[in-house]
Amino acid sequence: MTDIGKLIRMDRIRDRNTKRTIIVPLDHGVSMGPVKGLTKLSETINMVAEGGANAVLMHKGMISKGHRGYGKDIGLIVHMSASTSIGLDPDDKVIVCDVVEALRLGADMVSIHINIGSKTEADQLKEFGRISKECDEWSMPLLAMMYPRGERIPDQFDSRVVSHVARVGAELGADIIKTNYTGDQDSFSRVIEGCSVPVVIAGGPKIDSDIKLLEMVKGAIDAGAIGVSIGRNLFQHDNPTAITLAIKDIVHKGLSVKEALERLG
Structure with a gap:
């Protein structure tokens, strides 16, 4: 039986025609502090919304600082995991919100971050299972950020490792998986093939050129991803706004990198 509640909420964070999505995570204030672009959240959200982003992802305390009541509407994903870059173990993600709290805040979806290969993998997976059950009980879609991180993982972009962590997210009940792009369309298509739920790619660290960013987006979409985060x-x-519009041209309109670059002059 179709979970109509989940379906209605999912349609708020994706394009109803393409079934694809452009998500802009704004949760970096916990992990990195008040970096450029996050000091005036309302302005940032308005710019990416004007560019055609489908949803923003943020921690519970920032929702009143930027979402919504002005400008163009945009979906809301409440992030439930946290750790800081100055902590003893940045890979140890802990849960700082719950599904009912996210519902009260107006969430269309919730997200968690799981580091497979980390020292606290077992605890994070246990929380994943609990939250997945809670999401089903409340008809709340779940985005799982699945990353390979730890001493036994020399290359977090290895397609075999990324395929494994993506599959873990699907096995434990996520509705959408976010994970690393493996560098090319062929290898990432194997990640998609091995994952039974839709996949979006992470943006990763700041990329030094627009063309590299758009080539990554195009490769992921052509491999079968439903979008980007x-x-x-x-x-x-x-x-x-302009770079979001360029990504929209690829994700939702199917344009080439060259055509999308025209957005940027």
């Missing part, structure tokens, strides 16, 4: 490369861009 890109933060710093959008909200720290010199023109967040």
Whole structure:
């Protein structure tokens, strides 16, 4: 039986026609502090919304600082995991919100971050299972950020490792998986093939050129991804609206990188 509640909420964070999505994560204030692009959240959200982003992802305390009541509407994903870059173990993600709290805040979806290969993997997976059950009980869609991180993982972009962590997220009940792009269309298509739920790619660290960013987006879409979840490369861009529009041209309109670059002059 179709979970109509989940379906209605999912349609708020994706395009109803393409079934694809452009998500802009703005949760970096916990992990990195008040970096460029996050000091005036309402302005940043307005710029990416004007560019055609489908949803923003943020921690519970920031929702009243930027979402919504003005400008163009945009979906809301409440992030439930946290750790800081100055902590003893940045890979140890802990849960700082719950599904009912997110519902009260107006969330269309919730997200968690799981580091497979980390020292606290077992605890994070246990929380994943609990939250997945809670999401089903409340008809709340779940985005799982699945990353390979730890001493036994020399290359977090290895397609075999990324395929494994993506599959873990699907096995434990996520509705959408966010994970690393493996560098090319062929290898990432194997990640998609091995994952039974839709996949979006992470943006990763700041990329030094627009063309590299758009080539990554195009490769992921052509491999079968349903979209992107890109933060710093959008909200720290010199023109967040224009780069979001360029990504929209690829994700939702199927244009080439060359055609999308025209958005940027």
